[in-house]
Amino acid sequence: MTIRVGEAAEAPSFQKAAFKLLDDAQLRKNVRHATDVITGKRAIVVKEQQDWQQLRATASAIKQHTLAHLDEYLLQFEAACTADGGHVHWASDADEANRIIVDLVKQYSGKEVIKVKTMTSDEIGLNKAFEANGIHPHETDLADMIVQLGHDKPSHIVVPALHKNRQQVREIFMEAMGLAELSDKPEDLTNAARRYLRDKFLNVNIGFSGANYLLADTGGVCVVESEGNGRMCVTLPEVLITLAGIEKVIPSFRDLEVFLQLLPRSATGERMNPYNSLWTGIGKGNGPQHFHVVLLDNGRTRILADPEARQTLHCIRCGACLNTCPVYRQTGGHAYGSIYAGPIGAILTPQLFDMQHSQSLPYASSLCGACYEVCPVKINIPEVLIHLRGRVVREQQSGANIEALGMKAMARIFSSSRSFEAAQRLGHIGQWPFVSEGWVKHLPGMLGNWTAVRDMRPLPKQSFRSWWREHEKAKKENADA
Amino acid sequence: MRISLFITCYNDTLFPETGKSVVRLLERLGHQVEFPLEQTCCGQMHYNTGYQIEAGPLMRRFVETFKNAEAVCVPSSSCVAMIRDHYLKMAETAGDPGLVQAVESLLPRVYELSELLVNKLGLEDVNAYYPHCVTYHASCHSLRSLHLNDLPLRLLRKVRGIDLVELQGIDQCCGFGGTFAVKNGDVSAAMLADKLRCVENTRAEVCTAVDNSCLMHIFGGLHRQRTGIKTVHLAEILASTEDEATQ
Numbered sequence: 001m002t003i004r005v006g007e008a009a010e011a012p013s014f015q016k017a018a019f020k021l022l023d024d025a026q027l028r029k030n031v032r033h034a035t036d037v038i039t040g041k042r043a044i045v046v047k048e049q050q051d052w053q054q055l056r057a058t059a060s061a062i063k064q065h066t067l068a069h070l071d072e073y074l075l076q077f078e079a080a081c082t083a084d085g086g087h088v089h090w091a092s093d094a095d096e097a098n099r100i101i102v103d104l105v106k107q108y109s110g111k112e113v114i115k116v117k118t119m120t121s122d123e124i125g126l127n128k129a130f131e132a133n134g135i136h137p138h139e140t141d142l143a144d145m146i147v148q149l150g151h152d153k154p155s156h157i158v159v160p161a162l163h164k165n166r167q168q169v170r171e172i173f174m175e176a177m178g179l180a181e182l183s184d185k186p187e188d189l190t191n192a193a194r195r196y197l198r199d200k201f202l203n204v205n206i207g208f209s210g211a212n213y214l215l216a217d218t219g220g221v222c223v224v225e226s227e228g229n230g231r232m233c234v235t236l237p238e239v240l241i242t243l244a245g246i247e248k249v250i251p252s253f254r255d256l257e258v259f260l261q262l263l264p265r266s267a268t269g270e271r272m273n274p275y276n277s278l279w280t281g282i283g284k285g286n287g288p289q290h291f292h293v294v295l296l297d298n299g300r301t302r303i304l305a306d307p308e309a310r311q312t313l314h315c316i317r318c319g320a321c322l323n324t325c326p327v328y329r330q331t332g333g334h335a336y337g338s339i340y341a342g343p344i345g346a347i348l349t350p351q352l353f354d355m356q357h358s359q360s361l362p363y364a365s366s367l368c369g370a371c372y373e374v375c376p377v378k379i380n381i382p383e384v385l386i387h388l389r390g391r392v393v394r395e396q397q398s399g400a401n402i403e404a405l406g407m408k409a410m411a412r413i414f415s416s417s418r419s420f421e422a423a424q425r426l427g428h429i430g431q432w433p434f435v436s437e438g439w440v441k442h443l444p445g446m447l448g449n450w451t452a453v454r455d456m457r458p459l460p461k462q463s464f465r466s467w468w469r470e471h472e473k474a475k476k477e478n479a480d481a
Numbered sequence: 482m483r484i485s486l487f488i489t490c491y492n493d494t495l496f497p498e499t500g501k502s503v504v505r506l507l508e509r510l511g512h513q514v515e516f517p518l519e520q521t522c523c524g525q526m527h528y529n530t531g532y533q534i535e536a537g538p539l540m541r542r543f544v545e546t547f548k549n550a551e552a553v554c555v556p557s558s559s560c561v562a563m564i565r566d567h568y569l570k571m572a573e574t575a576g577d578p579g580l581v582q583a584v585e586s587l588l589p590r591v592y593e594l595s596e597l598l599v600n601k602l603g604l605e606d607v608n609a610y611y612p613h614c615v616t617y618h619a620s621c622h623s624l625r626s627l628h629l630n631d632l633p634l635r636l637l638r639k640v641r642g643i644d645l646v647e648l649q650g651i652d653q654c655c656g657f658g659g660t661f662a663v664k665n666g667d668v669s670a671a672m673l674a675d676k677l678r679c680v681e682n683t684r685a686e687v688c689t690a691v692d693n694s695c696l697m698h699i700f701g702g703l704h705r706q707r708t709g710i711k712t713v714h715l716a717e718i719l720a721s722t723e724d725e726a727t728q
Contacts, residue, residue, distance in 0.1 A: 014665070015664070015665055015667070017666055018665065018668050019667050021672055022667055022668070036578055044505060138633075149560060218657065276535070280501035326653055326654045326656070326672050326675075327665075327668055327672070330671040330672060331668060331671075345558050362531075363660075363661065363664050363665065364665060364668075365658070366621070366654050366656060366658025366659075366661045366669070366672070367621070367658055367659070367661070368621035368625070368654035368658065369621055369622070369624075369625035369626060370621075370625065370654070371627055372540060372625070383566075386528065386529055386531070386533075389529070389531030390531045390532075390533045391531075392493065392531055393532055393533075395531070396530075403530075404532075407526075407530065407532045407535060408532075408535060410526070410527070410534035410535075411527060411536075411538070411539070413521075414521040414522040414524075414539055414542075415521075415538060415542075416521070417518055417519050417520065417521055417541075420521045420522075422491070424493070424494050427494070428677065439704075446663050446664075447663060449662070449663040449664075449666030450662060450663055450666070450701070452666055452669045452670065453666075453673065453701075453702060453705060454673070454698065454701025454702050454704075454705055455700075455701050455704040455705045456697070457495070458492060458700055459495060460495070460497055461496055462497060463493055463494055464488050464492060464493040464494075464496075464497035464499075464500035464501070465488075465516070465518060467497055467500070467501060468500070468504075468516045468518075471501075471504065472516075
C-alpha cells in the first residue's frame with residue numbers, strides 16, 4: 001500500500017521551510033491580514049450562538065459514535081447510495097483512488113474535468129494523475145483556480161490562496177488568461193474568473209467533487225461552498241464523481257443540523273454557507289445521470305486504530321485552528337510541506353504518513369492551546385501533538401541523538417533531590433565560559449537558537465532550596481530565642 | 482493553613498526570588514509554608530517533548546512528595562497544567578490503581594498561586610504595594626488550561642500604587658513553548674517579536690505573568706533589545722510592601 005499526502009514526501013522539515021518563509025514580507029502581511037479578518041468575523045458569529053459549547057459537544061459525540069461504528073455506517077451509505085442509482089468504489093490508498101477516478105473519466109470518454117474545491121484530491125495527487133493520462137482538470141473554486149493558474153500550492157485548507165493578495169491575483173490572471181488589461185478591483189477579478197469559468201461549466205461533461213458529509217441513512221452527499229461554482233459542477237455535467245475520505249460519513253440527514261451550524265461559523269465567519277448542495281444518487285433527467293463515489297482510506301483506518309489519536313478523524317476541515325494558530329500566522333501554510341497545514345495538518349500529515357516523512361510537524365507548535373479552544377468538534381490537538389511527539393522520540397531512539405541523551409541525563413538529575421542540587425551547584429560553577437558581564441549571550445549547539453535573539457541571566461549563586469534551609473534555620477532560631 | 486510549596490525546578494534554579502516572594506507573601510498572610518526538599522520537577526519538559534517514559538518517575542516523585550499536603554501551591558500555571566491535564570492519564574497508562582487513586586485524591590489540592598489566593602483563601606487584596614507601571618501577559622496555560630481568566634488581574638488591581646496598563650494581544654502566545662523555542666527558534670523569534678512590540682507599546686516599566694518560563698522568554702528579548710523593561714513574576718509584586726518594596 002502506498003499512502004501519499006500530496007507531495008509531503010519530498011517536503012523539507014518544518015524548521016527549514018519556515019526559515020525561508022519568514023523572510024517573505026508580502027506573504028506574512030497577506031497571511032496576517034487574512035487570518036485577522038476571518039478570526040474577527042468568526043468571533044462575532046460564535047459569540048451570538050448561545051449554545052455554541054453544546055453544539056461542539058454534540059458534534060464531538062456524533063463523530064466519536066460514528067467512528068466507533070464506521071464499518072456499519074459506510075456499508076449503510078453504500079447501500080442507500082446504490083439504491084438511488086449511484087456507484088460506490090472503495091480505494092485503500094492514493095494510487096488506487098487515482099486509478100479508479102482516471103478509469104472512470106476514460107470510460108466516459110472525458111478529456112476535461114471541472115472540479116469543486118476538494119483537499120482530498122490534492123491529498124492523493126489527482127491532478128497529476130489526470131495530466132499523466134491526458135486529462136485536463138479545471139479547478140473552479142476561485143482560490144483553487146488561483147493556485148492552479150499560478151502553478152502554486154494551497155496554503156490553507158479553506159482559503160487555499162490566502163497567501164496571495166489581489167495585486168498578485170491580477171498578475172496570475174493576466175498571464176494565465178492572456179489578458180492585456182485587468183484592474184485589481186475585486187469585481188473585475190471576479191468577472192475575469194467568471195468569464196473564464198463559464199465556458200468550462202457549459203462545455204465540460206464531467207464534474208468532480210469532494211464531500212463535506214456523506215449521509216449514511218439517505219446515501220446523500222453534502223458539499224458546502226461560498227461561490228456557487230461548486231453547485232455548477234455538481235449539477236451541470238452528465239457525469240459526477242465524488243471523492244471522500246471514509247471519515248466523512250455521518251449517521252443521518254438530521255445530524256447536518258449540528259454540522260451546518262458549526263462549519264460556516266468556524267470556517268468563514270458566516271452564519272450559513274451561501275451554497276449548501278445535497279444530492280442522493282441520480283435524479284432521472286435532472287442533473288448528472290452517472291454518479292460515482294470513491295471512498296478513500298489512505299491511512300485513515302490506521303489513525304482509527306490508535307485510541308489516543310483517533311480524534312484527528314473528527315476534523316470537518318473548517319480551518320479555524322489555522323487562523324488562530326500563532327505559528328501558522330507567522331509562516332503561512334507552505335511551511336507544513338503538506339496540503340494539510342496548521343495545527344490539524346501537524347497531527348494529520350504525520351499520521352497518514354506513519355511518521356516517516358514528517359517528524360518535524362508534531363513539534364511545529366508551542367502547545368498554546370488556541371487550536372483546541374476554537375475547534376468545533378473538540379479535537380484536543382495539543383494532546384495529540386504530544387502523543388505524536390512520543391512516537392517520534394520512540395522511533396528516533398535507535399540512533400545516538402544529543403537531545404535524547406540530554407533528556408535522559410536531565411531525567412536522571414531529577415530522579416533525586418541530591419543529584420538535582422548537585423547539578424544546580426555544578427551549573428553555577430560550570431557556566432562561567434558562557435557568562436560575560438553578568439549575562440549569557442552565546443550558548444553552544446541547539447541552545448544557541450535561544451541566544452540568537454534572547455539574552456539570559458546566569459544561574460544565580462543561591463538556589464531557592466538553599467535559601468529555604470537558611471530561612472528555616474533563622475525561623476527556628478527566632479522561635480528558640 | 483499549612484501550605485506546601487512546589488517551587489518547580491526552573492524557579493528553584495533560575496528564579497529563587499519568586500520562591501522567596503511566595504514564602505514571604507503566604508507567611509505575611511498568616512499561613513504556614515512547608516517546602517519538602519525531596520521535590521524536583523513535575524516532568525513537563527520531558528512529557529511535552531515526547532519523553533513520556535522519562536516523565537513517569539517524576540510524576541510518581543511529585544505524588545509521593547505531596548500526597549499528604551493540605552494544599553500545594555505552585556507559582557507556575559504550566560506546571561499545574563502538566564499535573565492537572567496529564568497526571569491522571571499517566572497513572573492510568575502505568576496500570577497502577579494505587580497511583581491512580583493517589584493522583585485523584587491529590588489533584589483537587591493543587592493550586593496555582595492566584596487560584597490559591599483568590600479561590601481557596603478568598604483574597605483579592607493581599608496588602609501589597611508596588612508603585613510601578615505594570616502590564617500583565619496572560620500565559621497560554623493560565624488561560625486555556627487552567628482558565629484563570631482575570632484572577633491574576635483581580636489581585637493586581639488591588640495592589641496599592643500600581644499603574645496597571647492593558648496589554649494588546651494579551652492572550653497571544655509569546656512563542657516560548659518549552660523546547661519549541663530552540664527546536665523552532667526562528668518561528669519562536671517571530672512570535673516573540675510580536676509580543677515585544679505589544680509590551681513596548683504599553684509604555685510599562687514591568688511586564689508580569691504567572692509563569693517565569695514565559696517571562697524568561699519575553700525578558701530575553703526585552704533585554705537583548707535594550708528596552709529597559711523588566712519582567713517580574715506576579716508573586717514578587719504581591720509580596721512587595723511599603724517596608725520591603727522589591728526593586
